[in-house]
Amino acid sequence: MRYVIGVDVGGTFTDVVGVDEEGREFLAKAASTPHDQSEGVIQGLRNLASMLGLTLGELLETTTRIVHGTTVATNALLERRGARTAMLTTEGHRDVVAMREGLKPARYDLRLPAPEPLIPRRLRLGVRERLRPDGAVETPLDAASLDAAITTLRAEGVEAVSICFLHSWAAPAHEHAAAEAVRAALPGVFVTCSADVLPQIKEYERFSTAAVNAYVGPVVSRYLMRLEARLQEAGCAAPVFVILSHGGVAPIAEAARLAAGTALSGPAGGVVAAVALARRGMGANLVTFDMGGTSTDIALVTDGAAAIGRGREVGGERIALDSLDIITLGAGGGSIAHLGAGGTLQVGPQSAGARPGPACYGRGGTLPTVTDANLLLGYLDPGSFLGGAQRLDVAAAERAMALLAGALGLDAAQAALGVHRLVNARMADGVRVATVRRGVDPRGATLLAFGGAAGLHASAVARDLGMARVAVPLFAAGLSAWGMLQTELRHEIARSVVGAGAMPGDDALPALFDGLAEEARAQLAQWYGGEIGLSLAADMRYGEQVFEITVPLDGVVPTRAALREAFHARHRALFTYDLPEEEVVLVTARAAARGVLPALPRLPAGAPRPATPEAERRCLLEGGWTMLPVWRFEALAAGQRVAGPAIVESPTTTVLLQPGDAAVMEPGGWLAVSLG
Structure with a gap:
C-alpha cells in the first residue's frame, strides 16, 4: 500500500493526514513543538505509522509525496525572532520602509508611535547607483560605495541582506551585481534581491516584501533543511513540498528562497480544502471557519473559487505576494x-x-x-x-x-x-469583517467548520450571523492537512509595464504575455516533469485611479480591445459599475504555471449502517443543564438524520447541535446542519 501525506503544524497540535491508494483517510496528531517544529512533525508521522501498524521507516518508504504547511515564517514575524538583517538600497532612499507610504495603522491617532521597522536604520545602507524608470542607467553601480557597505555588513555580523534598488524591477543588473559581491565577501549570509522576489513597481511594497523575505529566510531555510534531513534519515525518498500563501505548493528549495511566501502556509491548506469540498457538492458559496488551538482563520469561497489578495500584512509588515484572502483572529481552543x-x-x-x-x-x-x-x-x-x-x-x-x-x-x-x-461573539464579528464589510451577505452561504474546536461553536456563530447552514466534515480536525493534498505546484511571474501609452500596442501585448508564460513554464519544469497548466492575469486601472485590480485573462486573446473589455467586466463585477469612456491602464502582466499533481483516490460509499446514540451526557445550554444524546460521528450512515440538541463526537472532533438544529450525514463525508 502506498500513501500521500499532508502535514499541518498548528499552535497546539500538528496534524498528519495519510491517504492510501484505496482512498482511505487516516488522521494522527502530535503536540506541536514551537522550539523546533520538525520534532512535532516526526512524532506525528510516527503516530500515523503506529495507527497503520507500520514503523516510521516502513511508512516513509511507501510514501509517494509529502506536503507540509508551516508557521515558522509567521511566528518569526509575530515574535520578532527573525535573522539579523540589513538592507542595501539606492543612496538617499533607505527610509522607504520606515515611511510606509506615509500611513500608520491608526491614521487619526496623533499619539500613536510610528511602527518599528523590521530593519533598523543603521543597517539600511545607501549605495551609489541609480536607474531610470525604464531601466536605463543614470548612475552606474559604484564599486567603492558597495565595498564600504559590505565592510559595514561584515562588522555588524548580519545574517541576511536585502538588496532593494530603485526601478530594479525594470532592470535587475545592479541588484544582481551587488548580490554577487555580497555573497563573495560574506559566504553563508542569506541574500535576496527585490527584483527576484517582487519584480514590479511600487517601491514600498517591493522593499518591504524583500525585507521580510531576508528577515525570515534564514529561519525558514534552516527549518526546512533540518526537516528534510530528518525525513531522509528516517527513510523518506519521496518529494517534499511546502504549501505557500497562494495555495499552491513548491519544493523545499523554492520555499526557502521565497520564504516570505510561506507566511500564510498553514491556513492556506484549509481554504484549498474548502474549494475541493465545494467541487464535491458542499455548495458553491462557503465561509471557512477554521478554529484551532491558538487562532481562528476565516475566508470566503465564492462560486467555487477562493479570493486571492495582495498586500497582506503579517506582524505589521507588508507582504505584496499573492496570498489567499484569510482573516485571522486570536481566538481558539487555547x-x-x-x-x-x-x-x-x-x-x-x-x-x-x-x-x-x-x-x-x-x-x-x-x-x-x-x-x-x-x-x-x-x-x-x-x-x-x-x-x-x-x-x-x-x-x-x-x-x-x-x-x-x-x-x-x-x-x-x-x-x-x-x-x-x-x-x-468574537468569532461572529470576525466573519462579519470577512463578509459584510466586503459587501458579501453571509446568509446565503454555508459555514464550513473545521479545526479541532470549530464544531462546538459553529452553530452559535452561524445563528449570530443569520446563516441557515453549517457543514462539519468528519475529517474536520485535519482538514487543512487534507487540503494540502488537493492542491498543485505553482510558480508565478509578474512584470510591470510602464510606457508612453496607457497600454502596449497589439503587436507588443502577445509577446509580453507569451514571454511571461514561457518563463513561468521553464521555471516550473525544473521541479516537475508532468502536465503543466497556465493562467494569465493583468493588474489594470482607469487612468485617474491610484490602485489596480487583478483581471483574470484565461481564454482571453491579449489585445488592447480584449483587455479593456475584460477590465470593464471585472470592474462591474467588483463595484457594480464601469466607465467605458475612460482610459484603461495596464500596470502589471502576470503568468502562473501550474503543475497538476495526482488526484486523491475517492473511497467508494459503503453500505448504510444506521447508528443510534451510544450514551448521554449532562451539558449546560442556554436553557440550563440537560441530558444530551451522544452520537458517534464515524458511525453515521449517509442520509442519517440527527436532531438537536445533541452531541456528535469522533476521536478528534466534537459537534454541538443546538435546540432546533437538524443534521444529516451527507455521502461526501460531512454533517450538513440546518439551523432552526
Missing part, C-alpha cells in the same frame, strides 16, 4: 479567559499554546481557556479526547475557572458559559 480593563470578561488573544496548553491537558497550565470552559460545560468527554490517547483533567479545569469565576461573582459553570458565549 485562548485564555481573563478580566480586562474595568473588570470585564475577555477571551484571548493570549493563548496557552502547546506547552503548557489548557489547564485540563494536565501539563502545568493554570489559566482558564476556551477548551477548559467547553469541558466544564459537558461538551467534551474527558475520557475520549483524541480517541482516548489523552485524558482531560476536569479538576484542573475547575481550579483554573474558579479563579475567574470568583472575580466575576459566579460559579465555575456560569463563568464557563460566559467564556463560551464571548468567544462565539
Whole structure:
C-alpha cells in the first residue's frame, strides 16, 4: 500500500493526514513543538505509522509525496525572532520602509508611535547607483560605495541582506551585481534581491516584501533543511513540498528562497480544502471557519473559487505576494479567559499554546481557556479526547475557572458559559469583517467548520450571523492537512509595464504575455516533469485611479480591445459599475504555471449502517443543564438524520447541535446542519 501525506503544524497540535491508494483517510496528531517544529512533525508521522501498524521507516518508504504547511515564517514575524538583517538600497532612499507610504495603522491617532521597522536604520545602507524608470542607467553601480557597505555588513555580523534598488524591477543588473559581491565577501549570509522576489513597481511594497523575505529566510531555510534531513534519515525518498500563501505548493528549495511566501502556509491548506469540498457538492458559496488551538482563520469561497489578495500584512509588515484572502483572529481552543480593563470578561488573544496548553491537558497550565470552559460545560468527554490517547483533567479545569469565576461573582459553570458565549461573539464579528464589510451577505452561504474546536461553536456563530447552514466534515480536525493534498505546484511571474501609452500596442501585448508564460513554464519544469497548466492575469486601472485590480485573462486573446473589455467586466463585477469612456491602464502582466499533481483516490460509499446514540451526557445550554444524546460521528450512515440538541463526537472532533438544529450525514463525508 502506498500513501500521500499532508502535514499541518498548528499552535497546539500538528496534524498528519495519510491517504492510501484505496482512498482511505487516516488522521494522527502530535503536540506541536514551537522550539523546533520538525520534532512535532516526526512524532506525528510516527503516530500515523503506529495507527497503520507500520514503523516510521516502513511508512516513509511507501510514501509517494509529502506536503507540509508551516508557521515558522509567521511566528518569526509575530515574535520578532527573525535573522539579523540589513538592507542595501539606492543612496538617499533607505527610509522607504520606515515611511510606509506615509500611513500608520491608526491614521487619526496623533499619539500613536510610528511602527518599528523590521530593519533598523543603521543597517539600511545607501549605495551609489541609480536607474531610470525604464531601466536605463543614470548612475552606474559604484564599486567603492558597495565595498564600504559590505565592510559595514561584515562588522555588524548580519545574517541576511536585502538588496532593494530603485526601478530594479525594470532592470535587475545592479541588484544582481551587488548580490554577487555580497555573497563573495560574506559566504553563508542569506541574500535576496527585490527584483527576484517582487519584480514590479511600487517601491514600498517591493522593499518591504524583500525585507521580510531576508528577515525570515534564514529561519525558514534552516527549518526546512533540518526537516528534510530528518525525513531522509528516517527513510523518506519521496518529494517534499511546502504549501505557500497562494495555495499552491513548491519544493523545499523554492520555499526557502521565497520564504516570505510561506507566511500564510498553514491556513492556506484549509481554504484549498474548502474549494475541493465545494467541487464535491458542499455548495458553491462557503465561509471557512477554521478554529484551532491558538487562532481562528476565516475566508470566503465564492462560486467555487477562493479570493486571492495582495498586500497582506503579517506582524505589521507588508507582504505584496499573492496570498489567499484569510482573516485571522486570536481566538481558539487555547485562548485564555481573563478580566480586562474595568473588570470585564475577555477571551484571548493570549493563548496557552502547546506547552503548557489548557489547564485540563494536565501539563502545568493554570489559566482558564476556551477548551477548559467547553469541558466544564459537558461538551467534551474527558475520557475520549483524541480517541482516548489523552485524558482531560476536569479538576484542573475547575481550579483554573474558579479563579475567574470568583472575580466575576459566579460559579465555575456560569463563568464557563460566559467564556463560551464571548468567544462565539468574537468569532461572529470576525466573519462579519470577512463578509459584510466586503459587501458579501453571509446568509446565503454555508459555514464550513473545521479545526479541532470549530464544531462546538459553529452553530452559535452561524445563528449570530443569520446563516441557515453549517457543514462539519468528519475529517474536520485535519482538514487543512487534507487540503494540502488537493492542491498543485505553482510558480508565478509578474512584470510591470510602464510606457508612453496607457497600454502596449497589439503587436507588443502577445509577446509580453507569451514571454511571461514561457518563463513561468521553464521555471516550473525544473521541479516537475508532468502536465503543466497556465493562467494569465493583468493588474489594470482607469487612468485617474491610484490602485489596480487583478483581471483574470484565461481564454482571453491579449489585445488592447480584449483587455479593456475584460477590465470593464471585472470592474462591474467588483463595484457594480464601469466607465467605458475612460482610459484603461495596464500596470502589471502576470503568468502562473501550474503543475497538476495526482488526484486523491475517492473511497467508494459503503453500505448504510444506521447508528443510534451510544450514551448521554449532562451539558449546560442556554436553557440550563440537560441530558444530551451522544452520537458517534464515524458511525453515521449517509442520509442519517440527527436532531438537536445533541452531541456528535469522533476521536478528534466534537459537534454541538443546538435546540432546533437538524443534521444529516451527507455521502461526501460531512454533517450538513440546518439551523432552526
